Amino acid sequence: xxxxxxxxxxxxxxxxxxxxxxxxxxxxxxxxxxxxxxxxxxxxxxxxxxxxxxxxxxxxxxxxxxxxxxxxxxxxxxxxxxxxxxxxxxxxxxxxxxxxxxxxxxxxxxxxxxxxxxxxxxxxxxxxxxxxxxxxxxxxxxxxxxxxxxxxxxxxxxxxxxxxxxxxxxxxxxxxxxxxxxxxxxxxxxxxxxxxxxxxxxxxxxxxxxxxxxxxxxxxxxxxxxxxxxxxxxxxxxxxxxxxxxxxxxxxxxxxxxxxxxxxxxxxxxxxxx
Amino acid sequence: xxxxxxxxxxxxxxxxxxxxxxxxxxxxxxxxxxxxxxxxxxxxxxxxxxxxxxxxxxxxxxxxxxxxxxxxxxxxxxxxxxxxxxxxxxxxxxxxxxxxxxxxxxxxxxxxxxxxxxxxxxxxxxxxxxxxxxxxxxxxxxxxxxxxxxxxxxxxxxxxxxxxxxxxxxxxxxxxxxxxxxxxxxxxxxxxxxxxxxxxxxxxxxxxxxxxxxxxxxxxxxxxxxxxxxxxxxxxxxxxxxxxxxxxxxxxxxxxxxxxxxxxxxxxxxxxxxxxxxxxxxxxxxxxxxxxxxxxxxxxxxxxxxxxxxxxxxxxxxxxx
Numbered sequence: 001x002x003x004x005x006x007x008x009x010x011x012x013x014x015x016x017x018x019x020x021x022x023x024x025x026x027x028x029x030x031x032x033x034x035x036x037x038x039x040x041x042x043x044x045x046x047x048x049x050x051x052x053x054x055x056x057x058x059x060x061x062x063x064x065x066x067x068x069x070x071x072x073x074x075x076x077x078x079x080x081x082x083x084x085x086x087x088x089x090x091x092x093x094x095x096x097x098x099x100x101x102x103x104x105x106x107x108x109x110x111x112x113x114x115x116x117x118x119x120x121x122x123x124x125x126x127x128x129x130x131x132x133x134x135x136x137x138x139x140x141x142x143x144x145x146x147x148x149x150x151x152x153x154x155x156x157x158x159x160x161x162x163x164x165x166x167x168x169x170x171x172x173x174x175x176x177x178x179x180x181x182x183x184x185x186x187x188x189x190x191x192x193x194x195x196x197x198x199x200x201x202x203x204x205x206x207x208x209x210x211x212x213x214x215x216x217x218x219x220x221x222x223x224x225x226x227x228x229x230x231x232x233x234x235x236x237x238x239x240x241x242x243x244x245x246x247x248x249x250x251x252x253x254x255x256x257x258x259x260x261x262x263x264x265x266x267x268x269x270x271x272x273x274x
Numbered sequence: 275x276x277x278x279x280x281x282x283x284x285x286x287x288x289x290x291x292x293x294x295x296x297x298x299x300x301x302x303x304x305x306x307x308x309x310x311x312x313x314x315x316x317x318x319x320x321x322x323x324x325x326x327x328x329x330x331x332x333x334x335x336x337x338x339x340x341x342x343x344x345x346x347x348x349x350x351x352x353x354x355x356x357x358x359x360x361x362x363x364x365x366x367x368x369x370x371x372x373x374x375x376x377x378x379x380x381x382x383x384x385x386x387x388x389x390x391x392x393x394x395x396x397x398x399x400x401x402x403x404x405x406x407x408x409x410x411x412x413x414x415x416x417x418x419x420x421x422x423x424x425x426x427x428x429x430x431x432x433x434x435x436x437x438x439x440x441x442x443x444x445x446x447x448x449x450x451x452x453x454x455x456x457x458x459x460x461x462x463x464x465x466x467x468x469x470x471x472x473x474x475x476x477x478x479x480x481x482x483x484x485x486x487x488x489x490x491x492x493x494x495x496x497x498x499x500x501x502x503x504x505x506x507x508x509x510x511x512x513x514x515x516x517x518x519x520x521x522x523x524x525x526x527x528x529x530x531x532x533x534x535x536x537x538x539x540x541x542x543x544x545x546x547x548x549x550x551x552x553x554x555x556x557x558x559x560x561x562x563x564x565x566x567x568x569x570x571x572x573x574x575x576x577x578x579x580x581x582x583x584x585x586x587x588x589x590x591x592x593x594x595x
Contacts (some may be wrong), residue, residue, distance in 0.1 A: 013384060020381045024367060031369040031410055100365035100426065103329045105354040106382040272331040273363070 017107040021114025025088075026121060035084070039122045043077050043130040050197065051137050058198060062231025063142075070139045071151075071224035072196030074130060075216055078159035079191055081123040083183040085115050085163040089170030090179050096273050109265045116163040123159050127152060143228030151226035154249050158219050161256035168264045171271050196220045200237060212239045215252055221245035277434060277465045278305035278328065283337035284489075285323050297323040298334065299489035305482075310456070310466040312480035314473065316582070320489035321469035322362065325438045328467070329359045341434055355383070358432030362439040364419035365426070368412045372403050372422050375411060379426045390429075397425040401455070417448030424455065435459065437468040441475060453478055473581060485581060492585050504576050504584040507550035509557060512570035516540040525560045529553040541569070 029035050050073055055065040092098050092111075101111050131139075131152075141148045170179050193210050194200070200211040211217055222245035224230050241248040280303035287295045298320045305311040313321045326332040328339055330350035339346045346353045366375045373394050380390030398407045401421045406414060411422060420440065427435060440456065441449040456479055460466060470476050476483045477497040485493040485500065493500060509530065513522060519540030526534045530545030530553070537544075547553040550573040558571060 016384070017382060020378060024370065024378055027374065028367075028369045095368070096361055096363045096365035097367055099326075099331055099361060100359070100379070101382070102331055103354060103357065103359045104379065104382045105351065105384070110382075270333075272326055 014107045014109065014113075017110030018113035018117070021101075021110050022117040022121075023114075025114055025118030029118070029122060035122065038084075039081075039125050040129055043073070043126045044133045046073050046077065047130055047133040047137060051139075054197070060199070060231075062234060063229060064138065066134070066138045067140060067142070067229045068199075068224070069197060070130075070134045071220050071227060071229060072191075072194075073134075074127065074155050074223055075158075075194075075196055075220045076191040077126050077130060078123045078155050079162060079187055079216065079219075080183075081126055082119050082159040082162035083166050083179070083187065084122065085119045086166030086170035086173075086179040086183060087176040088115060088118070089167045090174055090176040093171060093174055093271060093273060094176065098268075099272055102268075102272070108269055112164070112167055112264050112268055115167055116160060119163040120156060120160050123156055127156065141227050141229075143226060147226045147228065150246075151223045154222055154226070154246070154253075155219065157253050158249055161253045161260070164260040164264055165256055168260050168267060171264070171267045190214060190216050194220060201235070212237045212242055215241075215248075217242065218245045218248040218252065222249045275307045276304045277307040278303065278311075278339075278341050278467060280304070280324070280328070280339045281337060283324065283327060283334050283339055285320075285327065285332065285334045296489050298327075298337075301337070301486070301489060302491055303484055305465060305467055307465050308460065308463050309481040310460055310468060310479050312476035312483045313467065313469040313486050314471070314476045314483050314581075315469075315486035316471060319486045321486060322438055323489075324486075325359075325361075325436050325467070325469060329357060329436050330354060355430070356433045358427035358430070358435045360420075360424045360427040360435070360437050360440060362442055364416075364423035366411050366419060366422050369410055371408050371410055372414070372418075373398055373407045375422055376425055376429060380429045383430050385430070393429055397428060401425045415448075417444055417451065420444060420448070420452065421455075424452070428459075431462075432464065434465040434467070437466060439469055439471065442471065449475075473576065485585060487582065487586050493581075500581065501576050504580050506576065507547055508544050508574045508576075509547050509550060509554055510542070510544045510570075510572055510574050511557070511561070511568060512538075513541045513543070514567040514569050518564075518566045519543070521564055522561060522566055525557055525564070529557050544574075547573075 029039065047070070050069050051066045054069070058065050060068040098111070166179070166183070173179055173182070193203070193207050194214045194217040195211055196216065200208055200217060203211055218241045221236070221242055225245060236242050280301055283298050283301040284296070285298040287297055289295060301320065301324055303311075303324070313324060315321050323332065327334050328341065328346055330346055330353055333347055341353050342356065344352050367378070370378065376394035376397055377390050380393050381387065385393060398404055401424070403418060403421060406418060411419060414422065424437070424440065437456065441452050444452065453475070456466065456468070468479065480497065483494065483497055483500055484491045493503065495503070509526060511522065511526070513519060516539050519536065523534050523536060523543055526543050526545040529547060531548050532546045534543050534545040536542070554571070554573055561568065
């Protein structure tokens with residue numbers, strides 16, 4: 001009979017516990033078909049729909065619509081991919097499994113680390129699937145490998161930071177349904193009233209102004225620029241965030257992490273069912 | 275030796291759009307090592323809140339709670355390694371298998387990969403879940419989920435086990451199985467604090483019962499002491515015709531320990547009795563001799579409602595807290 005001694009939490013456990021809760025979420029991806037469909041099929045569908053439905057009517061000077069649209073689809077997909085943390089935290093709270101975790105001598109941040117890692121993993125798979133599908137339908141990276149890699153990292157990091165924000169919302173709102181509905185209602189306008197699917201200067205003035213300041217537009221602009229899909233001479237809106245999209249996205253990521261990592265960990269330390 | 279001590283614990287919730295709820299209002303409790311103590315009370319009495327404070331999930335507004343001398347509010351990280359918790363709702367991951375759930379808990383207790391897996395397998399066998407061990411918990415029955423949840427609380431052989439309504443919602447057969455498991459734990463020296471709404475459950479399992487209402491302990495003692503305090507068992511007869519009422523009441527009065535209560539227009543007569551089976555036999559014989567026809571007759575054991583009616587003057591409410 002092995003001695004069964006529980007050891008208390010320490011920094012060393014931060015990594016072990018984080019990995020164990022991450023593994024829990026990875027197993028879930030394998031077992032729940034919905035997540036798999038969301039992760040694999042939806043990105044493929046979006047790439048095909050947007051490129052084939054709109055490429056005939058939307059004309060982008062200097063490049064193809066397929067080249068233009070890919071950064072937009074990447075951004076939209078990873079932004080929506082980050083919402084899963086919110087509903088999953090709310091669901092775990094409802095199911096009482098958060099209570100179980102909180103009575104264990106584990107690191108207090110581990111569940112959140114595992115949760116946001118799960119989203120990161122899903123988003124990484126989605127990115128790979130979209131890029132492959134994109135290549136098949138004619139998307140080309142028109143920059144260097146390091147720039148393209150930076151684009152992928154920016155997209156994933158932005159979504160990762162958003163996962164922490166969503167985790168906090170999930171623990172605060174406590175209802176998976178509300179989280180899903182609210183993120184749908186907020187994120188659809190946020191991703192559509194942007195430069196993701198059409199150049200923002202084609203939008204009516206109020207929407208154009210919203211789109212130019214929209215953080216999603218900065219993300220799309222950064223990715224599009226880094227993939228080399230912005231043809232030379234294309235006018236960029238005279239807005240600081242659009243002129244300096246990469247630094248804007250990095251600042252945005254930093255702000256979200258600085259605020260919501262500590263806030264989520266603190267929230268987690270006091271939540272319980274009911 | 276006292277293992278769990280709770281003194282003057284108070285907790286007030288303020289739900290949105292409603293007045294404050296005093297979940298605990300000066301709770302006192304002491305649980306000796308190696309015994310089962312039951313917190314008996316209706317929904318909303320504060321049982322779950324007490325367990326949540328003791329298991330470090332919720333902080334009280336005032337008062338002190340210690341486990342093995344450790345203050346649970348000040349040193350939650352020192353309490354967590356020695357406790358096991360199994361709640362009202364099975365806190366298991368639906369998408370993991372039974373084995374994976376237990377292994378995850380073991381790993382989070384930092385048992386090490388090998389020891390954790392071995393312990394998980396051992397518990398699966400102990401809880402008779404071998405056939406289902408590699409199926410996701412999603413497909414488990416209610417009783418199986420509870421067993422996995424309880425097994426999760428036992429991964430490290432905790433020194434103290436908290437069971438929050440361990441059998442609420444279970445069918446009678448699963449409930450009996452759960453009782454067997456809980457009883458066997460104390461044989462191994464585990465201290466158990468369990469909450470329940472069922473007098474019968476407290477009766478079967480607990481060495482000592484604390485009756486709780488409105489966030490306070492209103493009575494405590496062994497099951498026998500509590501039953502005695504509310505007058506023990508009752509005899510109940512139901513007559514075919516109300517005209518026999520006077521004669522029957524007289525017979526019951528002679529065999530009871532208090533004045534009989536008459537209802538339903540004289541057709542139903544109830545009386546407290548000290549040794550109910552013998553009293554029932556005598557009453558039936560005399561009623562037979564007197565030629566009185568019975569519609570129904572029997573003994574009634576005290577219920578939680580009786581305890582509450584006696585102790586608080588109100589019925590045990592069943593509203594959600």
